[in-house]
Amino acid sequence: MxxxxxxxxxxxxxxxxxxxxxxxxxxxxxxxKMLAIFLMTDAVNLLFIIQGYRLGNAIPxxxxxxxxxxxxxxxxxxPLAHYFVVTAVVIGLAEVATLTALIIYTYKHYGTxxxxxxKELRG
Amino acid sequence: xxPLLFQAPILAxxxxxxxxxxxxxxGMIMGRRAVELLSGAMxxxxxxxxxxxxxxxxxxxxxxxxxxxxxxxxxxxxxxxxRFSVPLSLVVSVIFFATMVYSVRYLEKDxxxxxxxxxxxxxxAGMYGLLFTGDMFHIFVMLELxxxxxxxxxxxRKEVKAAVEAGIKYGIYDILAISIYYLSTAxxxxxxxxMTIAEISAKLxxxxxxxxxxxxxxxxxxxxxxxxxxxxFAIGAAIVPQHFWLPDAHSMAPSSISAILSxxxxxxxxxxxARILYDGFAAGSHPGGAVGxxxxxxxxxxxxxxxxxxxxxxxxxxxxxxxxxxTNLGFIAIGLGVGTSLGVSAAYLHIVNHAFVxxxxxxxxxxxxxxxxxxxxxxxxxxxxxxxxTSLLYTIGTLAAIGFPPLSMFWSKLLLLLSVLSAGGAxxxxxxxxxxxxxxxxxxxxxxxxxxxxxxxxxxxxHPSLPVILSIGIMISIIVVTGLMPGxxxxxxxxxxxxxxxxxxxxxxxxxxxxxxxx
Amino acid sequence: MIxxxxxxxxxxxxxxxxxxxxxxxxxxxxxxIVLSGAEGVLVATVFYLLLAPDIALVQVAAGVGxxxxxxxxxxxxxxxxxE
Amino acid sequence: xxxxxxxxxxxxxxVLMSSILTYAFLGYPGIGFVRPLGEFYLFNTYNFENxxxxxxxxxxxxxxxxxxxxYDTLYETMVFYVGxxxxxxFFEGHAKLRKTGGMTVIVRxxxxxxxxxxxxxxxxxxxxxxxxxxxxxxGGSIMAIAYIAIIVxxxxxFLPEMDLDVEKAHLAKIAGLALIAGLTIVPVVYSLASGSAxxxxxxxxxxxxxxxxxxxxxxxxxxxxxxxxxxLGEMIHVGMGFTIMFLLLTLKDKED
Numbered sequence: 001m002x003x004x005x006x007x008x009x010x011x012x013x014x015x016x017x018x019x020x021x022x023x024x025x026x027x028x029x030x031x032x033k034m035l036a037i038f039l040m041t042d043a044v045n046l047l048f049i050i051q052g053y054r055l056g057n058a059i060p061x062x063x064x065x066x067x068x069x070x071x072x073x074x075x076x077x078x079p080l081a082h083y084f085v086v087t088a089v090v091i092g093l094a095e096v097a098t099l100t101a102l103i104i105y106t107y108k109h110y111g112t113x114x115x116x117x118x119k120e121l122r123g
Numbered sequence: 124x125x126p127l128l129f130q131a132p133i134l135a136x137x138x139x140x141x142x143x144x145x146x147x148x149x150g151m152i153m154g155r156r157a158v159e160l161l162s163g164a165m166x167x168x169x170x171x172x173x174x175x176x177x178x179x180x181x182x183x184x185x186x187x188x189x190x191x192x193x194x195x196x197x198x199x200x201x202x203x204x205x206r207f208s209v210p211l212s213l214v215v216s217v218i219f220f221a222t223m224v225y226s227v228r229y230l231e232k233d234x235x236x237x238x239x240x241x242x243x244x245x246x247x248a249g250m251y252g253l254l255f256t257g258d259m260f261h262i263f264v265m266l267e268l269x270x271x272x273x274x275x276x277x278x279x280r281k282e283v284k285a286a287v288e289a290g291i292k293y294g295i296y297d298i299l300a301i302s303i304y305y306l307s308t309a310x311x312x313x314x315x316x317x318m319t320i321a322e323i324s325a326k327l328x329x330x331x332x333x334x335x336x337x338x339x340x341x342x343x344x345x346x347x348x349x350x351x352x353x354x355x356f357a358i359g360a361a362i363v364p365q366h367f368w369l370p371d372a373h374s375m376a377p378s379s380i381s382a383i384l385s386x387x388x389x390x391x392x393x394x395x396x397a398r399i400l401y402d403g404f405a406a407g408s409h410p411g412g413a414v415g416x417x418x419x420x421x422x423x424x425x426x427x428x429x430x431x432x433x434x435x436x437x438x439x440x441x442x443x444x445x446x447x448x449x450t451n452l453g454f455i456a457i458g459l460g461v462g463t464s465l466g467v468s469a470a471y472l473h474i475v476n477h478a479f480v481x482x483x484x485x486x487x488x489x490x491x492x493x494x495x496x497x498x499x500x501x502x503x504x505x506x507x508x509x510x511x512x513t514s515l516l517y518t519i520g521t522l523a524a525i526g527f528p529p530l531s532m533f534w535s536k537l538l539l540l541l542s543v544l545s546a547g548g549a550x551x552x553x554x555x556x557x558x559x560x561x562x563x564x565x566x567x568x569x570x571x572x573x574x575x576x577x578x579x580x581x582x583x584x585x586h587p588s589l590p591v592i593l594s595i596g597i598m599i600s601i602i603v604v605t606g607l608m609p610g611x612x613x614x615x616x617x618x619x620x621x622x623x624x625x626x627x628x629x630x631x632x633x634x635x636x637x638x639x640x641x642x
Numbered sequence: 643m644i645x646x647x648x649x650x651x652x653x654x655x656x657x658x659x660x661x662x663x664x665x666x667x668x669x670x671x672x673x674x675i676v677l678s679g680a681e682g683v684l685v686a687t688v689f690y691l692l693l694a695p696d697i698a699l700v701q702v703a704a705g706v707g708x709x710x711x712x713x714x715x716x717x718x719x720x721x722x723x724x725e
Numbered sequence: 726x727x728x729x730x731x732x733x734x735x736x737x738x739x740v741l742m743s744s745i746l747t748y749a750f751l752g753y754p755g756i757g758f759v760r761p762l763g764e765f766y767l768f769n770t771y772n773f774e775n776x777x778x779x780x781x782x783x784x785x786x787x788x789x790x791x792x793x794x795x796y797d798t799l800y801e802t803m804v805f806y807v808g809x810x811x812x813x814x815f816f817e818g819h820a821k822l823r824k825t826g827g828m829t830v831i832v833r834x835x836x837x838x839x840x841x842x843x844x845x846x847x848x849x850x851x852x853x854x855x856x857x858x859x860x861x862x863x864g865g866s867i868m869a870i871a872y873i874a875i876i877v878x879x880x881x882x883f884l885p886e887m888d889l890d891v892e893k894a895h896l897a898k899i900a901g902l903a904l905i906a907g908l909t910i911v912p913v914v915y916s917l918a919s920g921s922a923x924x925x926x927x928x929x930x931x932x933x934x935x936x937x938x939x940x941x942x943x944x945x946x947x948x949x950x951x952x953x954x955x956x957l958g959e960m961i962h963v964g965m966g967f968t969i970m971f972l973l974l975t976l977k978d979k980e981d
Binding site for chain 2: 753
C-alpha cells in the first residue's frame with residue numbers, strides 16, 4: 001500500500017486538515033469556524049516540518065562553532081520548511097485577531113453567533 | 124538600465140508600505156487633513172511610478188526580473204516585471220488614485236479615517252505583490268495581506284448591522300480559501316522542493332535545477348494540487364458555487380471600497396490564478412495542469428449563467444452591480460480556460476475593461492445612494508432630472524457594461540465570443556450560454572436605466588461635489604478613450620497573452636537571465 | 643524498519659487528530675479552547691522532537707499562550723455554549 | 726433525525742477529502758528526506774569561503790527570515806499590523822487608562838522586578854537569534870507576555886505607572902516599523918543615488934550587487950548585517966502590538 005511506513009504521518013495530517021475544512025464549511029457557530037481555520041494552519045505546519053525532517057543523527061539548523069559547512073549541510077534538518085512555518089504562525093495570529101474582533105461585533109449587533117440565526121442578508 | 128526605471132515598480136510598493144503607518148502617525152498627531160494630503164500625494168506618485176514602469180517595459184528595455192534582496196530565483200523571491208503584470212499594476216494605481224480623490228468627500232461624515240487610508244495602502248501593496256511575484260509562498264503572504272485588509276474595510280462603518288455581517292461572512296470564507304492555498308503550497312514544496320513558479324513548470328518538463336534538483340514525487344498527484352489551488356482562488360474570485368459572499372460584501376462596503384473590491388480584488392485573484400496555471404503548472408502542455416483549465420471553463424459557464432439570472436430579480440442597485448461582477452468573472456474564467464492565445468488575450472482585456480467599468484459604476488451608485496438616502500432601485504425614479512450630469516456618466520458606464528459599441532467592453536466581449544467560436548471542439552457550443560447571459564445582463568441593466576430616466580423631477584439630499592465628479596470623470600473618459608482605440612487595446616492584450624502563455628519564454632526570463640555561477 | 647522517533651511522532655499526530663475531532667464535535671466552546679491549547683502543546687512537542695527549536699518557541703509563545711488568551715478574552719464577550 | 730443525517734454527511738466529506746489528499750501523498754518520499762534547496766541554505770548560510778552567497782548568520786532560519794526571503798517576512802510583519810489594526814479599529818475610543826491607587830510598595834516593586842526580568846530575556850532572545858533559536862517575533866511575544874501578566878494579575882491601572890498607554894504603545898510600534906521600512910529602503914535609495922545595482926532589503930554585498938550593510942558590529946560573535954537591528958524593530962512592533970490588542974479587548978468589558 002505505502003512505499004514506506006514513513007508516509008503514515010502524511011495520512012494523519014491529511015485527516016486533520018479534512019476535519020478542519022469540514023468544520024469551517026459546515027459548522028454553524030462562527031467561533032467554531034474560526035477555531036477550525038486556526039487548527040488547519042497547525043495541520044499544514046506539521047506537514048511542512050515532517051517534510052523537512054532528516055532521519056538518523058540529525059541536528060537543528062544552527063551551525064555549531066567550528067563545524068565544516070559541508071558536513072553541516074549533510075546532517076542538519078531543512079531550514080526552509082521551518083521558515084515557512086514561522087511565517088504562517090504569525091499570519092495565523094493576525095487572522096485570529098481579525099476574526100475575533102469581527103465576531104465580537106457580530107455578537108454585539110445580533111446577540112448570537114450562530115450563522116443559522118443571522119439572516120439580515122441573503123447571499 | 125536607468126536605476127529609477129529599474130526600481131520604479133518596487134518603489135511604488137515600498138511607498139504603499141511607508142504610507143500604511145505614516146497615515147496612522149499623522150492621524151494621531153495632526154488630524155485628518157494631513158492624512159488625506161499624504162495619502163493623496165503618495166497615491167499620485169504610485170500612478171507616476173507605474174507609468175514609468177509601463178514605458179520601460181513596453182518601449183525601452185522589455186521584461187526583466189527583480190531579485191528581492193539580491194537573491195536569484197530559487198534562493199530568493201523574484202519579481203517578474205513583464206507585459207502581463209505591468210499594465211495591470213497601472214490599472215491598480217489609477218483606480219486607487221481615483222477612489223482616493225473620491226473618498227475625501229465621500230467619507231466626510233465618518234470619524235477616524237486613519238485606519239481606512241492605512242488599510243487601503245496595504246491592500247494596494249498586496250495587489251502589486253500578487254501581480255509581480257514569481258514565488259508560490261509569497262503569493263500566500265500577499266493574499267493574506269490583501270484579503271485581511273479588504274475584510275476589515277468591508278465593515279468600516281461598524282455601527283451598520285449588515286456591514287458587520289457581510290464582513291464576517293467574507294472573512295470566514297476568504298481566510299478559509301487562503302488556508303486551503305497554504306495546504307497546496309505545502310504539497311508543492313514536497314513535490315518540487317522549490318516555490319518558484321518558473322521552476323515548477325521547468326521541472327515538469329524535465330529540468331534539473333542547480334539549486335533545488337529535480338522532482339521528488341510522481342507528477343500523477345498534480346491534479347489534486349491543481350484542484351486545491353483552483354478551489355481556493357475560486358472562493359477568492361467568487362466563482363460559482365463559492366460566490367455567495369460577494370453580493371453581500373460588495374454591496375455593504377462603503378462605495379469607494381466596493382469599487383476597489385469589485386473592480387480590482389477579484390480580478391487580481393483571477394489574474395494570479397492564470398499566472399499559476401499557465402506558467403506554474405504548464406497548463407498548455409502538461410495534462411495535470413490542463414485539469415485546472417477544464418475546471419475553470421465549467422465553473423465559468425455556471426458563474427456567468429447564475430450571475431446573470433440573479434441580476435434580473437434584484438431590487439438593490441449595489442447588489443445588481445455585484446451580481447454583474449459574478450457574470451463577468453465567469454466570462455473571464457471561460458476566456459482563460461479555453462487556453463488559446465486569443466482566449467487569454469480576450470480575457471486579459473476583459474479584466475482591464477471590467478475593472479474600470481465596474482469601479483466607476485460603484486462610485487456613481489455611491490453618489491445616487493447619498494442623494495436619495497436609499498439603496499432601492501425604485502427610489503431612483505426621476506433622478507436624471509435632479510442630477511443630469513451624474514446620470515449621463517452612469518448611462519455611459521452602463522452602456523459600456525452591456526457591451527455597447529464602440530465602448531471598451533464591446534471589444535473584449537466580442538473577442539471572447541470569437542475565441543470560444545474559434546477554439547473548436549465542444550468549446551464552440553459555449554457561445555450559447557454566453558449569449559444568454561449577455562442578454563440577461565443587458566435586460567437587467569437597461570431596466571435600471573429606464574427607472575433612472577422615468578418619473579418626475581425629484582428632490583435630492585445632496586449634490587455631488589467637484590472632486591467626486593472629477594474622479595468619476597477620469598474613469599469614464601478612460602472607458603471612452605480606450606473604446607475608441609481598439610487597435611492599441613488589442614496590441615496590449617496580444618503582448619500580455621504572449622508573455623503569459625509562452626511558458627518557455629517565462630522560464631528563460633526568470634531562471635536563465637541570471638548568469639552568475641552557482642556555488 | 644521503523645525508527646523510535648517515527649513511532650512517537652505517529653502517536654502524537656494520532657492524538658492531535660483525536661483532539662481535533664473532539665474540538666469540532668464538542669458543544670462547549672470553553673472546552674474547545676482548552677483542547678485547542680492542549681493540541682498546541684502537542685504540536686509544539688512534535689516541533690521540538692523534529693529538531694525545530696525556533697518554531698517550538700514560536701508555537702509555545704504565540705500558538706499556545708497568546709492565541710489561547712485571545713480566544714478566552716473573546717469568549718468572555720459572547721455566549722459560551724454552541725446551539 | 727436531521728442531526729443524524731448531517732453527521733453521516735460530515736463523515737462522508739471527511740473520508741472523501743482525506744482519501745483524496747492521501748492519494749496525492751502516495752507518491753511522496755517518506756518522512757526524513759531533506760530537499761537540495763534546504764541543503765543549499767545550510768551549506769551557504771555561514772560559509773566564509775563563498776561570501777557572495779552567505780547571510781552571515783549561523784542560525785539558518787534567521788538567515789532565511791531576514792536575508793534570503795526577507796521580503797516575505799517584511800510583508801508578514803505588515804499582515805500582523807493588519808491584525809492589530811483590526812482590534813484598534815473596532816475597539817478604539819473606549820481606551821482610557823486611569824491611575825488606580827491602592828497598590829502596596831512590595832507588590833509594585835516585585836512586579837517591576839519580574840517585569841524587568843522578562844523584558845531582559847525578550848531582548849536576549851531577539852539579539853542572540855542569529856546564534857541560538859529565537860527571533861524578533863519570539864522576543865516580541867515574550868515582551869507582550871510581560872505586559873499581559875501585569876494586566877491580568879495586577880489590573881490595567883498599573884500600566885500608567887510603567888509609562889505605557891495605548892497612544893504611546895502605538896507610537897512605539899510605529900517606530901519599530903519605521904526602523905524596518907527604513908532599512909528596507911536604504912539599498913534602493915543607494916541605487917538611485919549611485920547608479921549601481923542594489924535591491925530592496927539587500928543585506929550583504931554580492932559579486933553582482935556591491936551594496937551591503939557592515940557584517941561585524943564591533944565584536945565577532947555578533948554578525949549578520951541588518952539582521953539584528955531589524956529583529957529589534959520587529960520585537961518592538963510585535964510586543965507593542967499584542968499589548969495594544971489586550972489592552973483594548975480587556976478594557977471594554979470591565980466598563981460595561
